[in-house]
Amino acid sequence: MEREITLDNLRTTAQRAGLELSDDELQRLLPGVIRAKKQAGELRALVSLDTEPAGMFNASRVTRK
Amino acid sequence: MQQSDLCFLTIAEASRGLRRKEYSPIELTNACLERIGDFDGKLHCFITLTTDLAIKQAKQAEHELRSGQDRGSLHGIPIALKDLYMTNGIRTTCHSAVLANWLPDYDATTVTKLQDAGAILLGKLGMHEFAFGGPSVDAPFPAVRNPWNTAHIPGGSSSGSGASLAAGLCYGSLGSDTGGSIRTPSSHCGVVGIKPTYGRVSRYGVVPLSWSLDHAGPMARSVEDCAILLQIIAGYDPNDPASANVAVPNFRLGLNDGIKGLRIGVPRANWFDENLGVHPQTEGVFNQALETLEELGATLVEIDGNPFSLARKANQTILVCEAYAYHEKRFQEAPEKFGGSVRRRMLEGAFLSAADYIAAQRVRSVLNAQICQSFSLVDILATPSAPRPPDPFEGMDPNEQNLRPSFTNPFNLTGLPAISVPCGFTDGNLPAGLQFVAPPFEEATAFRVAYAYEQATEWHKQRPTL
Numbered sequence: 117m118e119r120e121i122t123l124d125n126l127r128t129t130a131q132r133a134g135l136e137l138s139d140d141e142l143q144r145l146l147p148g149v150i151r152a153k154k155q156a157g158e159l160r161a162l163v164s165l166d167t168e169p170a171g172m173f174n175a176s177r178v179t180r181k
Numbered sequence: 182m183q184q185s186d187l188c189f190l191t192i193a194e195a196s197r198g199l200r201r202k203e204y205s206p207i208e209l210t211n212a213c214l215e216r217i218g219d220f221d222g223k224l225h226c227f228i229t230l231t232t233d234l235a236i237k238q239a240k241q242a243e244h245e246l247r248s249g250q251d252r253g254s255l256h257g258i259p260i261a262l263k264d265l266y267m268t269n270g271i272r273t274t275c276h277s278a279v280l281a282n283w284l285p286d287y288d289a290t291t292v293t294k295l296q297d298a299g300a301i302l303l304g305k306l307g308m309h310e311f312a313f314g315g316p317s318v319d320a321p322f323p324a325v326r327n328p329w330n331t332a333h334i335p336g337g338s339s340s341g342s343g344a345s346l347a348a349g350l351c352y353g354s355l356g357s358d359t360g361g362s363i364r365t366p367s368s369h370c371g372v373v374g375i376k377p378t379y380g381r382v383s384r385y386g387v388v389p390l391s392w393s394l395d396h397a398g399p400m401a402r403s404v405e406d407c408a409i410l411l412q413i414i415a416g417y418d419p420n421d422p423a424s425a426n427v428a429v430p431n432f433r434l435g436l437n438d439g440i441k442g443l444r445i446g447v448p449r450a451n452w453f454d455e456n457l458g459v460h461p462q463t464e465g466v467f468n469q470a471l472e473t474l475e476e477l478g479a480t481l482v483e484i485d486g487n488p489f490s491l492a493r494k495a496n497q498t499i500l501v502c503e504a505y506a507y508h509e510k511r512f513q514e515a516p517e518k519f520g521g522s523v524r525r526r527m528l529e530g531a532f533l534s535a536a537d538y539i540a541a542q543r544v545r546s547v548l549n550a551q552i553c554q555s556f557s558l559v560d561i562l563a564t565p566s567a568p569r570p571p572d573p574f575e576g577m578d579p580n581e582q583n584l585r586p587s588f589t590n591p592f593n594l595t596g597l598p599a600i601s602v603p604c605g606f607t608d609g610n611l612p613a614g615l616q617f618v619a620p621p622f623e624e625a626t627a628f629r630v631a632y633a634y635e636q637a638t639e640w641h642k643q644r645p646t647l
Binding site: 163 | 494495501512525526531533540541546548549
């Protein structure tokens, strides 16, 4: 289950990512991040366990250049 | 011929006139430069004008054409580029303070192809910052205005391409499209734009927004002109890892073949009513366009729109993750250089996980199969290009795009070719676009259907009053 996204854990995640963002900026980001995380969570329901991602690595393409 | 008549010729018409010696490349170029001087002060289409280069290229084209060295339909035709196409020694800003004075040291493959075809470069065009977010109101360059009503947005992110074509400031342009950035400004400005199949046109030297969703493509004032431009820029490029080694057909060959008996899929159910749904005026214009298509002999087939509706979530997740990954170092070092709109949206990518991104790529596999399955029932799909008329700048809701269906981004997710063609006007004389989506690498089919519709209507001949 996804944990709730708060200003505090947004701040922690930003710091881990090397981002220095003010609380004002984090507050502005919060609704968008909540929406984006919710959306990404909903995607899980659309695939079965055996579905592979699009754009899988293809070794034959490495020699194309 | 008056300046406005000269500047509103199509590429095909101008090309014929050049060969009949009715005017010269220098006259075409000077007419555009004069018109840019007259009107760009209120439209803000151009970030950088390349006047000296344009005149030099025009003189060269004139000399070559006079001496029988004909490079084809684009020879001697003035064009302009969205300012994310890298141009050797010419400022390429992406409409951002981050790259405000950047001079690339090589040309994009598409730029080289246009130069080899004898096109004349007038300059670099305004856009949404880094092709993302909304109109760039806090960037170092002013936001582009819609020539049909400067209080309204021109659509983005290829805003300058759409607006400059509508205003007669150039004859053709290249845009880029990651979620609708060619088709939306084409729709809002009343011009034609095609997002080709993923891999059809090289992205080498086009500043990325999202590698797996980015498409380069042409915009112009007619379907035929888009076909001319795509013919020149399409083809395999070993410098682009996503480039497809697929034969390029003659895109103009079947333009006159008509659409009698063609099955057109309309994925209305479970999509057009998403959230606030399609704006009623937009849907009204779209329904009238469908009637015209039926009169031309096509058969309409209503199909399930659910997979198309689901595509937005996957598209947005992939887009913000890839965009943030590309700009991560810049956000760590100087986030203040980004404008507010692009910063707010791109930074979402910093808070999504690897598993989120991969979930979106797995959904992409599923939806790609479901959407492509539509082509077992129909030959082509039709939708509005944009879900609503162009908003006014004032009071614009940045979340509006999430409140209505996106008719464009499912085809970035699936890589399918999609063209927008003018199909009427909503209140206030604001243009609307009709989108056709074809199976992979069947741009010729999209051109054929769009051309049949265009020739049966007068919308593409309307001009804004400036």
